[in-house]
Amino acid sequence: xxxxxxxxxxxxxxxxxxxxxxxxxxxxxxxxxxxxxxxxxxxxxxxxxxxxxxxxxxxxxxxxxxxxxxxxxxxxxxxxxxxxxxxxxxxxxxxxxxxxxxxxxxxxxxxxxxxxxxxxxxxxxxxxxxxxxxxxxxxxxxxxxxxxxxxxxxxxxxxxxxxxxxxxxxxxxxxxxxxxxxxxxxxxxxxxxxxxxxxxxxxxxxxxxxxxxxxxxxxxxxxxxxxxxxxxxxxxxxxxxxxxxxxxxxxxxxxxxxxxxxxxxxx
Amino acid sequence: xxxxxxxxxxxxxxxxxxxxxxxxxxxxxxxxxxxxxxxxxxxxxxxxxxxxxxxxxxxxxxxxxxxxxxxxxxxxxxxxxxxxxxxxxxxxxxxxxxxxxxxxxxxxxxxxxxxxxxxxxxxxxxxxxxxxxxxxxxxxxxxxxxxxxxxxxxxx
Numbered sequence: 453x454x455x456x457x458x459x460x461x462x463x464x465x466x467x468x469x470x471x472x473x474x475x476x477x478x479x480x481x482x483x484x485x486x487x488x489x490x491x492x493x494x495x496x497x498x499x500x501x502x503x504x505x506x507x508x509x510x511x512x513x514x515x516x517x518x519x520x521x522x523x524x525x526x527x528x529x530x531x532x533x534x535x536x537x538x539x540x541x542x543x544x545x546x547x548x549x550x551x552x553x554x555x556x557x558x559x560x561x562x563x564x565x566x567x568x569x570x571x572x573x574x575x576x577x578x579x580x581x582x583x584x585x586x587x588x589x590x591x592x593x594x595x596x597x598x599x600x601x602x603x604x605x606x607x608x609x610x611x612x613x614x615x616x617x618x619x620x621x622x623x624x625x626x627x628x629x630x631x632x633x634x635x636x637x638x639x640x641x642x643x644x645x646x647x648x649x650x651x652x653x654x655x656x657x658x659x660x661x662x663x664x665x666x667x668x669x670x671x672x673x674x675x676x677x678x679x680x681x682x683x684x685x686x687x688x689x690x691x692x693x694x695x696x697x698x699x700x701x702x703x704x705x706x707x708x709x710x711x712x713x714x715x716x717x718x719x
Numbered sequence: 720x721x722x723x724x725x726x727x728x729x730x731x732x733x734x735x736x737x738x739x740x741x742x743x744x745x746x747x748x749x750x751x752x753x754x755x756x757x758x759x760x761x762x763x764x765x766x767x768x769x770x771x772x773x774x775x776x777x778x779x780x781x782x783x784x785x786x787x788x789x790x791x792x793x794x795x796x797x798x799x800x801x802x803x804x805x806x807x808x809x810x811x812x813x814x815x816x817x818x819x820x821x822x823x824x825x826x827x828x829x830x831x832x833x834x835x836x837x838x839x840x841x842x843x844x845x846x847x848x849x850x851x852x853x854x855x856x857x858x859x860x861x862x863x864x865x866x867x868x869x870x871x872x873x874x875x
Contacts, residue, residue: 643838643842645818645822645838645842645846646818646819646822649815649818649819649849650819652786652787652853653786653787653790653809653811653812653815654772654787654790654791655776655787656775656776656777657777657785657786657787657853657857658777658785660787661850661853661854664846664849664850664853665850667846668843668846668847668850671838671842671843671846672843674837674838675843699776700773700775700776701773702776703773703774703776703779703780704773704774707770707773707774707779
């Protein structure tokens with residue numbers, strides 16, 4: 453279950469929200485963050501979905517960019533004034549359910565004043581905000597991580613003496629390809645490529661090939677910085693690897709049964 | 720509203736390249752041990768002489784030699800330092816075995832130090848080339864001409 457909910461405006465600060473999300477994922481595990489209620493499947497009651505998603509979280513990160521307050525919809529009405537505005541609904545739900553709301557100000561945005569907000573989210577102005585700037589991203593994120601840790605009570609603090617990934621890249625591990633100082637993607641999403649190769653070579657090639665394609669997709673998406681696409685491709689690769697394993701297992705079982713029947717008939 | 724301590728503070732250490740979860744590290748260690756165990760088993764048991772490793776669904780049903788055909792026998796040959804025989808069983812093993820070794824090394828580093836290494840740069844291109852090779856190899860080893868027999872798994 454997600455422990456941290458990230459709320460942001462698509463038209464305001466999706467890039468920053470994504471970076472914050474990735475960073476929080478690194479600290480609290482891939483399953484920790486819930487975002488994008490908008491990607492719900494059809495037929496799902498979104499009020500209920502927001503309620504259960506926000507309600508199950510221990511902390512609520514509210515990403516506020518320069519256009520968070522003033523964003524308007526196609527008709528020119530301010531989005532925050534609309535009762536169906538996702539951001540407002542998420543925030544109002546979090547405040548009503550007394551979930552720890554941490555406003556995060558990005559791209560130089562200011563904390564809105566209570567007078568500019570509808571009644572059901574005015575209370576957010578009384579929450580301590582954290583400012584995250586591009587130039588000081590790593591140290592600003594540490595501030596947020598500390599705040600989250602105080603809510604979630606985990607994880608353990610970093611052991612001292614390990615260099616920051618911002619200043620030092622991790623040395624490469626590929627023994628057949630060891631040029632020095634090659635950077636790696638900052639976020640670790642397992643692409644399951646080796647598993648896919650093993651599935652292809654030892655279990656069932658057609659299904660393993662599909663898994664390799666998904667692993668490649670994961671790697672490319674990660675290189676392009678699209679972590680959520682990388683995660684879904686990785687999940688697909690895993691799925692096809694499991695299907696290959698199941699297919700091989702079923703055929704192996706049938707083979708053994710067939711061999712046993714053969715042997716019994718020859719007796 | 721803004722905290723005063725976000726300004727004028729030296730940048731503190733970040734742990735973005737560390738996996739904070741001990742369970743993840745133990746899992747990496749377990750994967751290394753699993754591969755090592757599999758290698759020992761493959762070194763001791765010759766897949767050419769037994770069916771304990773199962774049968775290939777594709778080969779059993781269709782008779783095709785896919786790009787993975789002979790991979791276990793090739794791995795057995797590599798573990799006995801017989802690279803020529805390994806290529807005779809499955810030439811792709813020369814490409815995939817180093818990748819698996821690299822992955823085991825990365826997992827071992829994660830298990831021991833907590834450093835989680837991402838895929839090296841070039842992995843995306845490597846994946847595409849690997850796919851193309853697998854498809855070409857599959858086509859080539861199924862061409863029913865005697866001159867292509869050398870590409871099908873065979874004992875030297």
